[in-house]
Amino acid sequence: MRRSTLTLVTLLLVVAAPLAGATTVGAASAQADSCTFPYSATDATGTEVTVDSDPERVVTLSPSAAQTMWELGASDEVVGVSQYAAYLDGADEKANVSGGGGPSVERVLAANPDLVLVPNSTYGFARDRVEQIRAQGVPVFVFGAGTSLSFVADKTEQIGRLTGNCEAGRESAAEIRTSVDQMREVLADEEKPVGLNYFYGYTSGANTFIGDVMTTGGLRNGAAEANITGFAQVNTETVVEMNPEYVVVPSGASVPSTAAWNSTTAVQEGNVVAVNENYLQQPAPRSVDAAETIMQAVHPEAFEEYRAMQTQSNATATAAETEMATTTGDAPETTAQATTTVAVDDTPAASQTATGTSTPGFGVLLTFVSLLATALLATRR
Structure with a gap:
């Protein structure tokens, strides 16, 4: 997604079965405005997870959580990633915490994390390992199974809150929701x-x-x-x-x-x-x-209408930002607007195998499929 100014308009306009237990992705909203610590939230396992202070060292056991941290502009806070996050710029500089048949407990703990973000799929097939990490007193937050883009927006906001990147989380989530609304609007008929x-x-x-x-x-x-x-x-x-x-x-x-x-x-x-x-x-x-x-x-044709709608939104956001800067006396920052080219990437990532920490989006089911199928740029916000 390359809609960095789009969020301002929004803010101004005011396969594994899901884990048991309450999932509070999106529950960050109640405490989001303060963005203070300690912060507590209940994860998908029903565990109340408390993060005592703003995390400076985050380990992500799934590429989706890592991608989210990159999108929040918080990649510098990530100290450990799974092997499937290798496509992210700079991920090769992070510790690879993947091990045989799931995450490596030793590698995760060696990264000395303040917080570990865990996908539903990893917890589904490596629960014992995740609980071993949690038993060492490390805050571990397990997410539920994603079912929609609305879930993705809520999860993004939750990760922002958990990691102390509250504003970035809210803005990224707002971008997702606005883009989805705009696509649905132009496709309505x-x-x-x-x-x-x-x-x-x-x-x-x-x-x-x-x-x-x-x-x-x-x-x-x-x-x-x-x-x-x-x-x-x-x-x-x-x-x-x-x-x-x-x-x-x-x-x-x-x-x-x-x-x-x-x-x-x-x-x-x-x-x-x-x-x-x-x-x-x-x-x-x-x-x-x-x-x-x-x-x-x-x-x-609808896609072009959608692009035009986004261009208008960006122009409105820029005008609002300029007016706000004039009112406050601050010169607005100049943000380069990259041309959005929706293209496909024909280079496959590493094949999913049972040695990985995550099977993005498909849980245990695809981990099994991967064993059978051995043939198997976005601007940072």
């Missing part, structure tokens, strides 16, 4: 074709954030309409019966070259949309970029 997300034999059904990314980008989620819930296998009979008009795949993946798949409208018309897997498969701020990629491929 558009006919939505049937789409199918496909990755190595699996799909994203109802109650998945990838499904929400697809519908936000202007597709119907064929898997959800076929009564598929969560991340699940999809058979060829269902594919033929569904006859998707578009197939969305993560970069580096493809649809099978079989008679069944070749009979679909999507394949016959060349409507296979490859999306950067680090954006499509991670419930983090750049998932909005994934929705934009889909929207540009499926609804190019």
Whole structure:
């Protein structure tokens, strides 16, 4: 996402099953304004997690949490990442806390963290290791399973609050929500074709954030309409019966070259949309970029209207910022406005294996799939 000034307008205008227990992603709002410590919140395991002081050393056990920290402009606070966060600029300078079959307890503790951020999937298959870290007195916050872009916005705000980056978290979350609202607005009267997300034999059904990314980008989620819930296998009979008009795949993946798949409208018309897997498969701020990629491929005219709407929003934000600076007597900072090019990244990231700390977006299910499938720039806010 490259909408750094867009937030000001908003502020001015005023596969694993989900973990048991209350998830308070978004609960940061109650204490967000003060952004003081100690700060306490209940995570997805039902554990009340208390962070005594503003964390200076954060370990992220998932690339989505790492991506969020990068988007908040707080990468310097991250001291440990999973191996799947390698795509982030500067991640190679952080400690790799991945180990065999999950996170390495020793590597995490060696990083001397003030806070550890844990995805639902890692906790699902490496609960004992996560609890070992927690037993050492380290604050550990476990997130629930993402089901929507709204969840992503709430999670972003929560990470900002937990790490003392409250304003950046609120602004990033506001950008996500505004972009989603704008996409839905320009697509309101558009006919939505049937789409199918496909990755190595699996799909994203109802109650998945990838499904929400697809519908936000202007597709119907064929898997959800076929009564598929969560991340699940999809058979060829269902594919033929569904006859998707578009197939969305993560970069580096493809649809099978079989008679069944070749009979679909999507394949016959060349409507296979490859999306950067680090954006499509991670419930983090750049998932909005994934929705934009889909929207540009499926609804190019609406996409241009969306871009024009963003340009207008940015212009309004710049004018408001200038007026505010004039009122306060401060000269406004000049922010370079990069041209947004929604393109796909055809370079696949490292294959997911059971040695990783996380399987972005798919939980334990995809960890298993990865074992079978061995063939398997955004501006910082």
